[in-house]
Amino acid sequence: MRTRAFTATLSLVFVAALLVFDQATSDLNPYQAPPAFGLGSGEAATGGFCGALPN
Template sequence: MTRKVTATAAMILVALLIGFDLSAAQPNPYAQPPLLAFGSGVAPSGGFCAALPN
């Protein structure tokens, strides 16, 4: 009985979290930085472990 209640509560919590995230997020795939921008003047951003320090 306790496992079913806990599992149900956890699944409801996960579903609510996913629902909130989808409703609050405004994803725009066209706003991503270009993958290869040689000579474009666009400064790199974000983290990448193999990137050289500026």
């Protein structure tokens, strides 16, 4: 048995199953989602960058 081919196939099947599971269980509305890149949008950055200085 080809171990490398088996492992690569198993990895791709796992990633595909993870993507299908994520799409099936997510409640994402693309019209309410934040922009992926908000360059020049004027929106303040929010999120979890732990190294940011406090305001």
